Amino acid sequence: MGYKVAVIGATGNVGREILQTLFERNFPIDDIVALASERSVGREVSFGDKKILKVKDLAKFDFKGWDIALSSPGAKVSAIHSPRAAAAGCVVIDNTSHFRMEPDVPLVVPEVNPQAIAGYKKRGIIANPNCSTIQMVVALKPLHDLGKITRVVVSTYQSVSGGGKEAMDELFEQTRAIYVNDAITPQKFPKQIAFNVIPQIDVFMDDGSTKEEWKMTVETCKILDPDIAVHATCVRVPVFVSHSESINVEFARPVSVEAATEALRDAPGVVVLDTREPGGYATPIETTGDDPVFVSRIRKDPTVKNGLSFWCVADNLRKGAALNAVQIAEVLASDYLKK
Template identity: 80%
Template structure:
């Protein structure tokens, strides 16, 4: 017997990836319902190779009888409809930022803290972390087991797909405009993104950090360890899919480079490609469409006591969003919602 699953935000980048991931991983569904805004109602989306779903209006949908919803409609929409779905008995796995820091909502990366899923019973909602946080904590977890992490300094190189389909269109259109000598007009981004990098993701906060940088710090502490200090600089780069991160870690005791590489190689969800030669590392282009967090450039940092640096890259639409949500759903049905 399968499950009745709703995909909220089914016409967006992440929603379409959720549908694809559910099909690819053969999630045991009896029925899949595609939900989006009223203006998207009636559109068609694909589920697997041979199914086409007609999108229904989220605002009018009754969640009674739905077992699980995987949701990525935007924080304001989720604030209204995720509690409404949960009140109808549906467990919501929410990919927006709205519920992540709610103490009664577990924030989960299955390779890192699957035990936290048990907390879903408080509100019927499980939060998916920020895409940049997910790939970083997947790589940090095996190292934290090896030696306690004290501090992380991370610089991100985040693709435009993290800002949605309009952002991807803007990169394409600006690139084309430059080649044909047309004017370049920023719309989704604050500055030109084509052939440029923008050190600004989300709104600025009082301390000078952006909210994206704040998210990486507070989410890492909630998921992995409340005692880890995180300092992030988040940068948007002219790449369509996959985020890269340069991560510097300080531990509470010496950590051997080879032991770190071995621990990462054994870790679930991590693939180490680390050869000190041309092409001996993974870039965003190679990670696009893949499920793993790829780790490269592992090396000691001699400028800080017990320091280690590495590069990690992952598809932000898959592991950074859709895949992580589906993996949570898989643990949920295995351990809590067995039929």
């Protein structure tokens, strides 16, 4: 017996990826509906190879009788409709930033803290973390179990798809404009993104960090361990899909490169690609469309006590968003809803 599943924000990058991931992983579905704003009503989205769904109006949709909603419509929209769905008895897995730091809403990465899913009963909502946080904590979890991480310094190299379809279009149009010598006027980004890097993702906060950097800090503490100190620098790069991260870790006790590598190889959702030769590491191009978090360039940091550094790459639309949400739904269905 399957579930009645609603996909909210079905016309966006993540919404479409959620539909594809549900199909690929053969999630038990009796009925599925695609929801979006009024302006998208009637548009068609694919569910698998053959089934086409016509988008319905989120604002008018009655969630009574529906089991699970996977929601990615933007934080302001989610603030209205996720509680409405939950009140109707539909458990919401919310991919926006709105509910992540609310204390009575679990923030979940299934490879890291699946037990937190049980907390959904308080509000009927489970939060999906930020894309850059997800891939980092998947890689940190086996290392934290091995040696207790005390501090993390991370620099991200985040693709434009994290900013949505308009951001991807802007990179494409700016790249084209450079080759035909057209003028470039940034719209989605504060500066030109084509052939450039921008050390700002989201708005600046009072301490000089950006909100994306703040998210990585507080979300890691909520998911993995409140005692870990995290310092992040988040950078947008001219890559269409997949985020990369350079991660430096300090442990409470010595951890060898060999032990760290073995722990990562054994960890769920992690693939170690580290041959220490030209090309023996993961990059965004070959990881796009794949589910795992790829870890490369694992090495000792001799400048600090008990330090290691590594390179981490993952498809931000899959593990960084859609796949993580569907994995949460899988645990929810198998361990809690149980039809």
